[in-house]
Amino acid sequence: MLAMAEDETQPLLERLRFLCISSANLDEFFEVRVAALKKKISLGVTGTGVDRADTGALFRTLNERVRAMVDDQYRLLNGQLIPALAGEGIRFLRRAHWNNAQRSWLNTYMREQVLPVVTPLSIDPAHPFPRIANKNLHFIVCLHGNDAFGRGHRYALLPVPRSLPRLVRLPRELAGTDTAFVFLSSVLHAFVGELFPGLTVEGCYQFRVTRDTELYIDEEEMEDLKRELQGRLEQERRFGQAVRLEVADNCPPEVARYLGDCLGVMEDDLYQVNGPVNLHRLASVYDDVERPDFKYSSFKPAIPKRCVAQEDYFGVLRRGEVLLHHPYDAFSPVVALLEQATDDEKVLAIRQTLYRTASRSSIADALVRAAQNGKEVSAVIELRARFDEADNIRLAERLYEAGVHVVYGVVGYKTHAKMLLIVRQEKEGLRRYVHLSTGNYHEITTGFYTDIGLLSAEPILGEDVQRLFHQLTGLGHAFKLQKLVQAPFDLHRFFLDKIHREADLARQGKRGRIIARMNGLEDPEIIEALYAASRAGVKIDLIVRGICCLRPGVKGMSDNIRVRSILGRFLEHSRVYYFGNDGKPEVYAASADWLIRNLHRRVEAAFPIQSRSLQRQVIRETLRYSLRDTTGSWELQPDGSYTRIEPGHKTPFSAQAQLLADRLD
Missing domain, CATH: 3.30.1840.10 (Polyphosphate kinase middle domain)
Structure with a gap:
């Protein structure tokens, strides 16, 4: 800064x-x-x-x-x-x-x-x-x-x-x-x-x-x-x-x-x-x-074409998933979906996690109205979100007074997962609509934090979200999830297995590739696995905004690893993980960084980007653009220092400016 x-x-x-x-x-x-x-x-x-x-x-x-x-x-x-x-x-x-x-x-x-x-x-x-x-x-x-x-x-x-x-x-x-x-x-x-x-x-x-x-x-x-x-x-x-x-x-x-x-x-x-x-x-x-x-020039967040002038967001999601890349894309479709659910007679239940919210929140207003309209509404509020404890206590009391089932997560584990579940009665039976995100339900910070959000009606994903909510509000052993990956139970091992697989592919002479962006990297086992993958020949690019305890470019240990940090008018907050898988890429977005606390001491959720078109969008906008950036990027050196990347003879490229320009197009 x-x-x-x-x-x-x-x-x-x-x-x-x-x-x-x-x-x-x-x-x-x-x-x-x-x-x-x-x-x-x-x-x-x-x-x-x-x-x-x-x-x-x-x-x-x-x-x-x-x-x-x-x-x-x-x-x-x-x-x-x-x-x-x-x-x-x-x-x-x-x-x-x-x-x-x-x-x-x-x-x-x-x-x-x-x-x-x-x-x-x-x-x-x-x-x-x-x-x-x-x-x-x-x-x-x-x-x-x-x-x-x-x-x-x-x-x-x-x-x-x-x-x-x-x-x-x-x-x-x-x-x-x-x-x-x-x-x-x-x-x-x-x-x-x-x-x-x-x-x-x-x-x-x-x-x-x-x-x-x-x-x-x-x-x-x-x-x-x-x-x-x-x-x-x-x-x-x-x-x-x-x-x-x-x-x-x-x-x-x-x-x-x-x-x-x-x-x-x-x-x-x-x-x-x-x-x-x-x-x-x-x-x-x-x-x-x-x-x-x-000042920076003003901009108006875009609304994905499929959501423009749509009053029936349920119909939109039945036709396919919608990806939101904030702040370039507006947060309003999330609010509109929740508000539609609030007044829809076919909606039976709404469940949501709340880690940080705005003091005047349309999200909170909608949950209150939904409870008053007779919906079954549950809110998992993390009271221990640092520096927002008092605001979250006031929010919890307001929702409780309105008839919302308010729970405070799990003793000893902060609930950091970002999830919204809407259960609706339709002709074919109950259908679940979900929103999953790397960032908070905070209508102000979505204007200057970069985050990925996914709106979906995919049945298996919806079932996983429902199970995770039951786990947060009830008792019993961890549920087996099919597409979501949760911390503190499975996420750490999941990431280690993906890194090990890329290393095995490289040892076999196949294409091993890892690109990951996050806010921090300090987990020792993840770092050791990345070092091993680098020695195996996997090309690894890490985009780490904050603390990074890995040393890239060390001969014989991390020759194939590059680390950069990007700063700009928006706070880089997305967590996106790409595993090449020999040409059959897998892309996950998550609420979790590769920090010890996220992987072992918090309730987190990673979700797959399955649609090929949305996958290509995420790869382009959150990974490739970032790796091309020459205006706000610093590269981590083997000695732990950072060197600002200069465009040299090339035309300067700003990932954030390009994303704004893409929305204008």
């Missing part, structure tokens, strides 16, 4: 957006990954991961690399993006550059908009250092003098409510340009003295603490998962162990040490930054500034 922000070929406001995303990603990295590592260190665990890396050495290396990255983020913001934006009339005004009229307007803004909602907190024996919530912006104010009660104060805190915008937009007549912003921190710095009348403000410094947000729950010991989560979300997520303290770079060392001592943060966890302590707050600029010339 940071490299995309540095890329001068990207539209200017998109570069700023990529910088904000890199900041948000880094926040989550600290909240989850660094927090887990620090917990291991505190417990005396000396080795971690498959390679048993020394935890202390790993933290020191991580700390060094993150500091370099943070320096690069602020250097990019201050040295390139802010000047470039200013050159285009999008200005960020520093305090030193305010004129009298601007200062007067901002002072009024402070009095009318800020003072009524902020609560200054003194720190003294009667008011000890307060609890600081995760990632909330605060200011520490250094004071001198006595207050109205004769008390002397050294420090006070100023929590900044999330309701206050972090950027204040000046009126055009004061700014001299349509778009001029002032950081809220600058406003507070300039007028903070008004909160402490009679005292001398000697300094005012912004800071933010990042905390461990993992919810540590022993599911075997609990009686009610929802109630347990509700009780822990506030305490453990907002006030978990501090793992990082960010302060302004002008904060004196003694003040930074004081904050660290109060928050229980070590010196290695202190980051002093040259700018706003939360770069992600700049994301609002993207929406506030109406400059389409500095």
Whole structure:
């Protein structure tokens, strides 16, 4: 993300957006990954991961690399993006550059908009250092003098409510340009003295603490998962162990040490930054500034021809399967199918898994209406979807109140499979209609996550989905499935068998070929199988957006393996697995990556793309285009570093741009 922000070929406001995303990603990295590592260190665990890396050495290396990255983020913001934006009339005004009229307007803004909602907190024996919530912006104010009660104060805190915008937009007549912003921190710095009348403000410094947000729950010991989560979300997520303290770079060392001592943060966890302590707050600029010339061109997702102007989606699916490639294809056919089922008297039952959904969801509305219409409606809601637990609890309560059968999956296993089942009474008997996907039922993220969805009325596939739902909501041994492949029971072995088969074919002098795309690859057995297949002569291309623990191109071990990562305007999220099978290719899409957690600790589903025409579409759009990309691709090197792929003498090719162009055609 940071490299995309540095890329001068990207539209200017998109570069700023990529910088904000890199900041948000880094926040989550600290909240989850660094927090887990620090917990291991505190417990005396000396080795971690498959390679048993020394935890202390790993933290020191991580700390060094993150500091370099943070320096690069602020250097990019201050040295390139802010000047470039200013050159285009999008200005960020520093305090030193305010004129009298601007200062007067901002002072009024402070009095009318800020003072009524902020609560200054003194720190003294009667008011000890307060609890600081995760990632909330605060200011520490250094004071001198006595207050109205004769008390002397050294420090006070100023929590900044999330309701206050972090950027204040000046009126055009004061700014001299349509778009001029002032950081809220600058406003507070300039007028903070008004909160402490009679005292001398000697300094005012912004800071933010990042905390461990993992919810540590022993599911075997609990009686009610929802109630347990509700009780822990506030305490453990907002006030978990501090793992990082960010302060302004002008904060004196003694003040930074004081904050660290109060928050229980070590010196290695202190980051002093040259700018706003939360770069992600700049994301609002993207929406506030109406400059389409500095953004990606807008597009309207396509609707597959067979679905255009169709009111009977059941009839469409009886004639054949429909493939949706989001965000290039609209998500609306999925919603339309569910809404049609909601009001169709012949529909008897609807079942759906929900991992992440939009706060205002047409999917949820349809399930509520279906239950009210007397349908048998079941929803498997994953309450433990990280950072969406509270939203999912509210969704579960809403569906439950409407009469939906709500279950929370399986103890000890997150339900990550993406499935919708509709059971309809027809002349020939009961028919099942299904939707299977690599992504979530989230109508917003389908607009910028790339995912594959399949709508089908194929009988065996429908029966498999029904069995999987019965398994999730009931009791008993794992069902035998005919076309779906499920984790945690069969999927790991299934992938290993496919890789081994390609290796056997290559040893026989036949064509062995593997192309796979996913978000992460770390499973040791999968990696070892890929190494063995490479040594056997199988040509392997892996498209791995995130973490990849395999080393390609190592002589004698992985000569035949290439790994690339693709970034662009859309988040690459599809999981697609292609096995050549000596000219009789098999293609599967899945909710699962090749990560240990997906293959062993989650309920996942992989589904085949059986139609030859749809198979060709998936191969072309998700695999071949990606392997041709020369505008947003990085290739993993044998030493673990990434090198950006350049077009060279060829015409630059963007997989995402080509997919948008295909839909226009």
